[in-house]
Amino acid sequence: MTPTKERAAMSRLEIYQFEAFDDNYGFLIHDAEADVTAAIDTPDTPKILAALDKTGWRLSHILNTHHHFDHAGGNLELKEKFNCEIIGPTGEADRIPGIDIKVDEGDTVAFGTRSAKVFNVGGHTLGHIAYWFEDDGAAFVGDALFALGCGRLFEGTPAQMWGSLQKLRALPPSTKIYCAHEYTQSNAKFAVTVDPENDELLARAAEIDALRARGARTVPTTIEMEKATNPFLRPDEPSVQRAVHMVGADPVDVFAEVRRRKDHF
Numbered sequence: 483m484t485p486t487k488e489r490a491a492m493s494r495l496e497i498y499q500f501e502a503f504d505d506n507y508g509f510l511i512h513d514a515e516a517d518v519t520a521a522i523d524t525p526d527t528p529k530i531l532a533a534l535d536k537t538g539w540r541l542s543h544i545l546n547t548h549h550h551f552d553h554a555g556g557n558l559e560l561k562e563k564f565n566c567e568i569i570g571p572t573g574e575a576d577r578i579p580g581i582d583i584k585v586d587e588g589d590t591v592a593f594g595t596r597s598a599k600v601f602n603v604g605g606h607t608l609g610h611i612a613y614w615f616e617d618d619g620a621a622f623v624g625d626a627l628f629a630l631g632c633g634r635l636f637e638g639t640p641a642q643m644w645g646s647l648q649k650l651r652a653l654p655p656s657t658k659i660y661c662a663h664e665y666t667q668s669n670a671k672f673a674v675t676v677d678p679e680n681d682e683l684l685a686r687a688a689e690i691d692a693l694r695a696r697g698a699r700t701v702p703t704t705i706e707m708e709k710a711t712n713p714f715l716r717p718d719e720p721s722v723q724r725a726v727h728m729v730g731a732d733p734v735d736v737f738a739e740v741r742r743r744k745d746h747f
């Protein structure tokens with residue numbers, strides 16, 4: 483092996499996932515070669531500090547996805563402690579405590595030897611962003627896309643959210659999706675009501691029940707899995723359209739109807 487190849491093989495993104503609050507996930511990412519560590523969002527500061535302790539990594543960056551308290555609430559305390567650099571969405575900069583660098587659609591975030599492409603995935607909040615580490619096959623999507631679900635539309639429109647989800651759906655199928663909440667079991671209960679003919683979904687719902695019964699995580703998921711089973715990524719599929727009695731309708735309208743039903747489920 484040439485020295486160049488050896489270096490490339492050693493360099494990869496390490497990801498440490500942990501539970502926070504009732505149903506949030508926190509993530510630390512680490513590039514050993516450059517010795518940099520980022521928290522993806524800042525839920526539950528004590529849990530983040532415990533994760534840093536456990537890994538022995540020193541916090542150098544925070545990558546925020548959106549302004550909600552369970553995503554940016556720990557920013558200032560962590561910045562004070564570690565003097566880390568805070569990167570967050572341009573569209574919500576005034577609501578991201580301590581933000582240093584504003585990023586949005588099309589920007590690239592350098593992280594040690596790794597880098598992330600930024601997508602604007604607004605809808606849950608207007609300026610929500612996602613970070614795609616293309617070379618590492620990982621995307622951190624906050625509350626935009628969940629396993630078998632998507633974020634509630636607190637600020638954006640169905641058209642905006644459907645546009646956002648299409649960007650994520652277009653990622654390579656093997657991409658691991660790190661979403662910020664363990665909502666999968668309740669999402670599955672709803673999903674089967676709007677995609678009842680989807681055998682892969684029915685099988686997955688049963689598997690999720692088994693995983694949760696023993697307290698196992700259902701995150702990360704993959705784009706391939708979500709494309710096959712997540713009704714919010716499938717408003718252009720006949721099976722979903724039939725279930726909501728909207729065969730041939732505009733996918734935006736089908737998406738809006740599926741989202742509306744979930745809000746009242």
Ligand code: ZN
Pocket residue numbers: 548550553606625
């Ligand atoms: Zn949120």
Ligand code: FE
Pocket residue numbers: 550552553625662663
């Ligand atoms: Fe959240």
